[in-house]
Each structure stands twice: as structure tokens, then as C-alpha cells.
Amino acid sequence: MPFDQLDLKRAILGDERAMRRLWSQHAPHIDAVVRRLCGDPELAADISQEVWMQIFRALPSYRGDSQFGTWAHRIAVNRTLNALRKIRRIAKLEIEIEDDSAITENDSDRTFMAESIEQAMGKLSPGARAVFVLHDIEGYTHGEIGEELGITPGGSKSQLFKARAKLRKLLAHLVDESPTVAGKGKGHVASV
Amino acid sequence: MNHQPSQERGKDMSHLSEEQLDQIIAVERSREQEPLNEWRTIAARAREEGLIRESQSSRPWSSSQPWLQAAAAILLLIGGIAIGRTTIALPSALESSATNTAAAPTPSAPPISPAANRAAATAGTASFASVDEAADALNRAVLEYQRASQYIAASNTTTRTTDSAEYYSARAAALDKIVNATESALQTAPHDPVINQYYLATMGARVATRQMVAVGSRGF
Numbered sequence: 129m130p131f132d133q134l135d136l137k138r139a140i141l142g143d144e145r146a147m148r149r150l151w152s153q154h155a156p157h158i159d160a161v162v163r164r165l166c167g168d169p170e171l172a173a174d175i176s177q178e179v180w181m182q183i184f185r186a187l188p189s190y191r192g193d194s195q196f197g198t199w200a201h202r203i204a205v206n207r208t209l210n211a212l213r214k215i216r217r218i219a220k221l222e223i224e225i226e227d228d229s230a231i232t233e234n235d236s237d238r239t240f241m242a243e244s245i246e247q248a249m250g251k252l253s254p255g256a257r258a259v260f261v262l263h264d265i266e267g268y269t270h271g272e273i274g275e276e277l278g279i280t281p282g283g284s285k286s287q288l289f290k291a292r293a294k295l296r297k298l299l300a301h302l303v304d305e306s307p308t309v310a311g312k313g314k315g316h317v318a319s320v
Numbered sequence: 321m322n323h324q325p326s327q328e329r330g331k332d333m334s335h336l337s338e339e340q341l342d343q344i345i346a347v348e349r350s351r352e353q354e355p356l357n358e359w360r361t362i363a364a365r366a367r368e369e370g371l372i373r374e375s376q377s378s379r380p381w382s383s384s385q386p387w388l389q390a391a392a393a394i395l396l397l398i399g400g401i402a403i404g405r406t407t408i409a410l411p412s413a414l415e416s417s418a419t420n421t422a423a424a425p426t427p428s429a430p431p432i433s434p435a436a437n438r439a440a441a442t443a444g445t446a447s448f449a450s451v452d453e454a455a456d457a458l459n460r461a462v463l464e465y466q467r468a469s470q471y472i473a474a475s476n477t478t479t480r481t482t483d484s485a486e487y488y489s490a491r492a493a494a495l496d497k498i499v500n501a502t503e504s505a506l507q508t509a510p511h512d513p514v515i516n517q518y519y520l521a522t523m524g525a526r527v528a529t530r531q532m533v534a535v536g537s538r539g540f
Binding site for chain 1: 335336337338340341344345347348349351352353354355356357359361362363365366369370371372373508
């Protein structure tokens, strides 16, 4: 059943059933962005709890100017990035950007083949992963990413370029190999 | 470090094209994922912080406690029958049922109909296989009660007295207040079964009473 204004009022008043309905409807998407940004399922589960607490705390301030999912999604991204900063995972981002390097693994990792894009994203540096997730999966603009991460739009573009280059390499084995496919890039993408 | 054969394969593997990567991203974007936590974990945190209020989440008519719903339903059915008998100035069904087992009906009161007896007997002895079955029976009973109340109000003229107009007007006013109160409660708890049932029963009684008032105004 869709979450409506009446449910929202009831959730604000502390009605558990209304809150659960809200969570059931939006958790798959909200938790997905948390998981992708973290790259670590256990950490993501902890941060997701914080995210949901923040969403429930902030419910009275939701004015309905945007879709509820959009509003909650924004909280999830902010809260997750803040949490990552706190544990100093994002702290490396500024250094990496200044170093102009999105790839942190050593040479032996160059031959690593990811079994899924989720696994491949885990091989990106936290900063490059954040830019990639926000831009390519969540649809943020480089300007918005710059505001979220405290970098310039140019820095965001640069990180995205490097992140995609690494992912193309890590996921190359997922494409059926044939001279035509490898050469022209129109091969069949296997189920990921 | 991954030492699987895939590493070996990767040594002479080329890159994906941008389009192929976009395809994979599109699949990932639409991939359904399970929530990271169970609701009870989130709820426990919310409860700790006072975001979940017990008074809101543990009401006795909560759908998680079907036996209370069933009890409320039985209470409502008995109450509805009693109100119905009072509405048409007959002895209560339960009282009549008890009386009928010991003695014949008094001359001052009409005999209890077989249907009323069946309803009273059902209230005492009914057994249901499930809460859903009981709820269906309750809904049918409420509708039946409403129809019967309206029919009797329109047809029964045998028990009216000269002060009936004032009597029914007072009752109509009281029922108006109950309807307003239950309507207001439904704004907050639209799915609550007890409030819904009272609302429906009161609406039925109000319609019947208004018909009596209308008849009375034309001269009892």
C-alpha cells in the first residue's frame, strides 16, 4: 500500500505501523545507495540504521515540496557521506583528488576480475566510488556532487572518468569474447 | 587478494566499451536489493529514542492482536442487538432469550422474532474457524442490523407513544454526536475496526431514528 499523507502524520506521531510501512516502501532504494557508497556491507548496515533514525527524526520537517523518496534519499546520501568522513574514509578523497589518482590498488590488482559491478565498485577508492555512485547510478550532476563532497565539478568529472576506466577493466570478462565484440564494443553483457 | 583463474584470464582481457559499462550500470541501477537491516532492529533504535510511542503502536485493537478484535466484534454484535431492540422499544434480545426459555412473552411486548432469537443464540454460541471468518460474519451482521433497523423504523407503528417525538429527537441528537466523534476518530485511525464498526452501527441507528422523528413530526 502506498505511503500517503495520513501515514506520514501517523508516523510523525510515533505510530510504529506507519513507520514500518514507510521503511518497507523506501528501504530497498535508500539502503542500496548506502550500501554502494560504503562498499562494505557491515558498515553499510550500521550507517543505514543511522540514516533511518535521521529520517524519522526529520519527518516533522518534511513539507512535501518533493517526493518523499527524493527527500529521504538526500538524507541518506548526506548522512552516509558524513559517517564515512567521520571514520576517515572520505578524508583520503581530497588527497586522492589532488594527486589526480582514482586507483589505489597496487599493480597485482590490475588483473583482478570482479564478479559483479558491486564487487568492482569495492575496488575503487572511496572518493571515486562516491562520485561514480552518485553520478552514474543515482543521477546527480557534477555540480551537486561537488557540493556534497566539497570538490569542484571538474574534480568530480575527473574522478568519474578514472572510476569508469577502472570498472571497464575490472568487468571486461563479463562480456562474451569475440573479435567483433572486443574490437567494436558491442558484445553481449552477461548477467551481473 | 584474488588468486582465482579469473586473474589469469584478466591478463589478456581488453576493456569494456563505454556502452557496455552503461548497460551493466543500468542493470545495477534497477536491481532490487534487500534492506540492510530488519525492521525490528530499526524499531528498537526508534523506540530507544522515543520516536515510536507505545500509546500509538500498542493499542489494544492492534491488528497484531486478533483475539482482541474478535472480542470487540462479539461485544459490538451484542451491543448492536441490544441497541436495536431498544430502538424499536422491544426487550433486549438477551433478556428475551432468557425469558423465552422460562415463560411465554408478556402481553405488553411483541413476541421475539425467530431472526432475533437466532442472532442472540449465535452471539452466545458461535464458533468460527478464523478471525477472517468472524469478521465476515460481523460485517454481514452489521449490514443486516442496519437494514432491519431501517425497515422496522419505517414499518413499526405499534409501540409509539405521545412523547415519542421528543424521545427520538433526543436520541437522534445523541447519535449525531456519536457519529461526529467516530468520524473524527476515523481521521486519525481510518483502519481501526472497532471505530469503523461503531461508526457503521451508529449511522444505521441514526437513519432509523431520523425516520422515526420524521414520522413523529407528522403526528404520532
